[in-house]
Amino acid sequence: MKELTDFLLQFGNLNTQQIDLIGSKTEELLLKKEAYFSEAGKIPNQVGFVLEGILRVCYYDNKGEEVTKYFGDENHLIVDWHHFEAKIPASEYVQAVTECKLLVFSRKDWEELSNTIIGWDAIVNKIIQKALIEKLDRRSPLVSEDATTRYLTFLEKFPSIANRVPLSYIASYLGVTQQSLSRIRKNIR
Numbered sequence: 001m002k003e004l005t006d007f008l009l010q011f012g013n014l015n016t017q018q019i020d021l022i023g024s025k026t027e028e029l030l031l032k033k034e035a036y037f038s039e040a041g042k043i044p045n046q047v048g049f050v051l052e053g054i055l056r057v058c059y060y061d062n063k064g065e066e067v068t069k070y071f072g073d074e075n076h077l078i079v080d081w082h083h084f085e086a087k088i089p090a091s092e093y094v095q096a097v098t099e100c101k102l103l104v105f106s107r108k109d110w111e112e113l114s115n116t117i118i119g120w121d122a123i124v125n126k127i128i129q130k131a132l133i134e135k136l137d138r139r140s141p142l143v144s145e146d147a148t149t150r151y152l153t154f155l156e157k158f159p160s161i162a163n164r165v166p167l168s169y170i171a172s173y174l175g176v177t178q179q180s181l182s183r184i185r186k187n188i189r
Contacts, residue, residue, distance in 0.1 A: 001023050001026070001103070003049070003051060003074075003075055004022070004023075004026070004049045004103055005019055005022075005023075006075075007049065007075055007077075008022070008123060011123045011126040011127050011130075012119050012122055012123035012126065013119070014117070014119075014123075018117050021113070021116065021117065022113060022117075025105055025106075025109035025110075025112065025113060026049075026103040026104060026105060026109075027103070027104050027105075027106075028051075028101065028102070028103060028104070029048065029101070029102045029103075029104045030099070030100070030101055030102075031053070031055075031096040031099070031100040031101075031102065032096065032099060033096055033097070033098055033099050034095060034096060034097075035095070035096050036093055036094065036095050036096075037055060037078060037094040037095070037096065037100075037102070038079075038080055038090055038093070038094045039090065039093050039094075040059065040060075040089070040090050040091055040092055040093050041089050041090070042089055042090060043083065043084075043087055043088060043089055043090070044079060044080045044083050044084040044090050044094075045084070045106065045107045046079070046104050046105060046106055046107065046110075047077060047078075047079040047084065047104070047105045047110050048077065048078040048079065048102040048103065048104050048105075049075075049076070049077055049078070049102060049103045049104075050072055050073060050074050050075065050076050050077075050078055050100065050101075050102055051074065051101045051102060051103060052074060052099070052100060052101040053073070053074070053096060053097070053098040053099055053100030053101060053102075054071055054072065054073045054096075054097040054098050054100070054161055054164055054165055055071070055072045055073075055078050055094055055095060055096050055097060055100060056068050056069075056070065056071050056072070056094070056095055056097050056165070056169060056173075057069045057070040057071075057072070057080070057092050057093070057094055058092060058093050058095060058169075058172070059091060059092040059093065066172060067172055068169045068170075068172040068173040069092065069173070070135065070173075071097070071158065071161050071165065071169075071173070072094075073158075073160060073161055074160075076131075077127060077131070078094060078102070079094075080092060080094060081128060081131075084107070097164070097165045097166070097169060098164055098165075137157075147174065147175075147176045147180060147181075147184055148184050148187070148188070150174045150175075150176075151170075151174060151176075151181065151184050151185070151188075152188070154170065154173070154174060167181055167182070
């Protein structure tokens with residue numbers, strides 16, 4: 001719970017009573033490797049905070065190929081926010097890449113926090129803004145740089161993820177084939 005508290009306090013002030021309330025609304029969830037936190041076609045009904053492990057957001061393109069869009073690791077919230085907020089079926093999967101331990105809020109508890117804690121929505125909005133900026137920072141180079149530069153940037157920005165996820169997911173995230181990524185890695189060495 002300390003990790004979640006420290007995370008939230010980066011975005012606003014909470015008193016002890018509010019922190020205790022937030023803690024009472026979380027439930028620990030253990031996700032096995034490759035299990036889904038949320039699935040395409042279903043309405044996301046929970047918000048997670050990653051204590052241990054890595055999850056990825058992925059979807060299937062029009063050729064039926066799996067595309068990794070995003071990775072979420074320790075000390076990050078994980079939720080398909082757009083679909084969670086709109087209460088509509090998701091178009092993406094959120095899948096555990098490794099064994100994961102999360103603190104989870106149900107939709108009901110999340111909404112109760114919003115209705116009870118003054119300033120909760122402001123904190124959540126700051127978290128979402130930061131996540132959107134990070135997402136743009138992560139995705140922008142994928143459009144403009146060559147594959148080797150994209151991989152080197154990935155290693156620089158995500159050193160804690162690079163050695164913990166399968167190469168196929170990294171290749172998919174970078175928009176290259178696994179063979180191309182293997183060649184790039186060989187050339188770098």
